[in-house]
Amino acid sequence: MGAGPDVAALRATVRGVVLEPGDAGWDEARGTYNLVLDQRPALVVVPADAEDVAAVIRYAGRYALRVVPQRTGHNAEPLGDLAGAILLRTDAMRDVRIDAARRRALVGAGAKWADVVPPASELGLAALHGSTPDVSVVGYTLGGGLGWYARALGLACNSVTGIQVATADGVLRWVDPDVEPKLFWALRGGGGNFGVVTAIEFRLYPVTDVYAGVLFFPWERSAEVLRAWEAWTRTVPDEMTSVGRIMQFPPFPEIPEPLRGKAFVLVEGVFLGDEKTGARLMEPLRRLGPVLDTFATVPPAGIAELHMDPPQPMPYQGDSMVLADVTPADIDRFVDAIGPGSGSPLVSVEIRHLGGELDRVRRGSGALSRMPGGYILFGVGIAPDPASVQAVRQWLATMKESLRGQAGGLYLNFTEKTVDPAQLFPADVYQRLRAVRASVDPRGLIRANHEIPAARG
Ligand SMILES: Cc1cc2nc3c(=O)[nH]c(=O)nc-3n(C[C@H](O)[C@H](O)[C@H](O)COP(=O)(O)OP(=O)(O)OC[C@H]3O[C@@H](n4cnc5c(N)ncnc54)[C@H](O)[C@@H]3O)c2cc1C
Structure with missing residues (x-):
């Protein structure tokens, strides 16, 4: 990193792992599900918890780096060049808590559906997962979430009840229908454009068979x-x-x-x-x-x-x-x-x-x-x-x-290619998403695979 960012200071700040090019484990940490891709970020950080995520965002802001949240890399191709970016791998944040009485699950950003579906099933509950157990609950849900129960129960994003997110100012927030409803709305289907999600809570449905x-x-x-x-x-x-x-x-x-x-x-x-x-x-x-x-x-x-x-x-x-x-x-x-x-x-x-x-x-x-x-x-x-x-x-x-x-x-x-993000939403929804982006990340610190630019002015 030359005379730029103080990586030692970042290592001293976070409990998780910080990797630079050439470090042991670098190639594994920057790898994705699609082996065609060759991601070359400035740094990879594997945060241990939500506080680490917020600290990485504050650090990136200080050094004009961008933050690219990623779990499995199942939809990494549209990201393109990662020079000047910290790849933030949520792999270690795999907490899964199921509240059977309330029919709710609260899971960390690193949880895959494979971590949620079997324990929920044991309790006679089903989640709105998709066709593979190997994607992250968060990445899948932020983009919509089209699964096997979709025609009966809808998109996974519309069964979300609350989200913990670290926004571009490095602040951890809990958002739900009553707290920051605009941000809560945008996160449910607008992809990873509004912060790094650290945990997500969603409904489970009573299904035994x-x-x-x-x-x-x-x-x-x-x-x-x-x-x-x-x-x-x-x-x-x-x-x-x-x-x-x-x-x-x-x-x-x-x-x-x-x-x-x-x-x-x-x-x-x-x-x-x-x-x-x-x-x-x-x-x-x-x-x-x-x-x-x-x-x-x-x-x-x-x-x-x-x-x-x-x-x-x-x-x-x-x-x-x-x-x-x-x-x-x-x-x-x-x-x-x-x-x-x-x-x-x-x-x-x-x-x-x-x-x-x-x-x-x-x-x-x-x-x-x-x-x-x-x-x-x-x-x-x-x-x-x-x-x-x-x-x-x-x-x-x-x-x-x-x-x-x-x-x-x-x-x-x-959508696994770079497209004009306006194509992904109806025009009025896209404008609202741009306005929310402008309110939480006006300078575009967080970088999603399908990036929605902040509204200007
Ligand atoms: C084999 C296969 C099967 C699939 N089946 C389905 C399906 O049935 N239904 C369906 O709807 N989709 C399906 N998908 C698409 C999948 O849901 C998306 O690729 C999803 O983005 C994967 O999430 P991920 O976090 O695992 O992937 P990643 O590539 O790691 O993340 C994708 C994007 O999600 C965002 N993101 C991830 N984590 C965070 C976070 N913590 N905070 C903020 N943003 C974050 C980022 O913008 C990131 O670029 C499938 C994909 C594949 C390759």
Whole structure:
């Protein structure tokens, strides 16, 4: 750091770990879930607690450094160059407290869903987690949080009841509907733009069992199965959240033998209800004759791995788009573009069913009060070298192009490229978010992956 920031003073101030380039553990500390990325911040700090976070922010302010909060790096690509930034890894702040009587969880910024879902499930409670247990509760929730119960219970950000946040002035605050309501509103869906969240409290729901699983069909049947799934989504109640998906499993040894190196078209679903009703709902799709059917009654913890997201870091490229709707003709174009015979190397292309509670605006909800659109598209391909990064990007563009006619906006959590942040929100919401940013971080000390600039003047 030369004659600049006094790193020794920072080390003396915080209880956590401070790393400079070349220190033991540096490469591990700056690594992310996406192995394509090579983050090179000025410093990495792994705070021990909320007071450490506030101290790091005050230190950064003194030396004109920026602070980049991060947990897993599941959405790190839009950050770009980290020169002049302190990467603040929340990994050590993994406290999880569950109050079963109040149906609330209070978790630290470093807690992943894997730390919350199993103990809550033991108590007959479910949280609004997403498709992978390996993302942080905080990062996922600040961006919205689209999970397996979404059509019945909405976005995770709208089940948040309070947040502890260290703002750019280095002050720790507790915000909730009554205390600093504007900041509380912005944090729920506006991403990591308003401070470093140190803890988050949210509602849990009484759920002892769900009826959930995956139907696997030969991928040659992609158009037929996805068309049937699309028609079926028009008939199901809000308690059913499902995904239509094409997967080409790589030939990796960690993938179970029946799937390894093979391709399928799948329907994944979670039904918040009893087995008899769930089985009746699944009947039209079962009648198509899946080669593998894993639907069963399981406790909430039993769906954590249902989506088969890789737990270990991977080199990959992903892209996404909200879809206003999907028609049978769209399915045909989509399958022609990236399905069997197309030559697509994408390991997973999925269309998630939205609607239901996601489409309703409730009083007191956050900045992402609803998810527009009927469906959302997400695709991902493995990209171990620069040539495959380019090739996968091209295939992702082809995927999106096939559904361009239904383009309905972008969802922050699924947006893994740098975009104009105005595209992530309705215009009035974006202006309100900019005003909140101006009130808590006018000079832009905290840097989010999708940065919302402070309003001027
Ligand atoms: C395999 C995979 C599956 C996914 N499934 C889903 C899904 O089902 N539903 C869904 O909604 N999303 C999903 N996502 C997206 C995921 O929710 C986002 O990538 C989310 O940002 C991850 O949070 P993180 O903290 O783990 O990631 P990070 O990359 O560490 O953080 C992402 C951003 O969150 C903010 N942030 C994180 N921690 C803090 C903090 N303490 N204070 C302030 N800001 C903070 C920062 O702006 C940071 O840049 C998935 C992503 C992947 C790669």
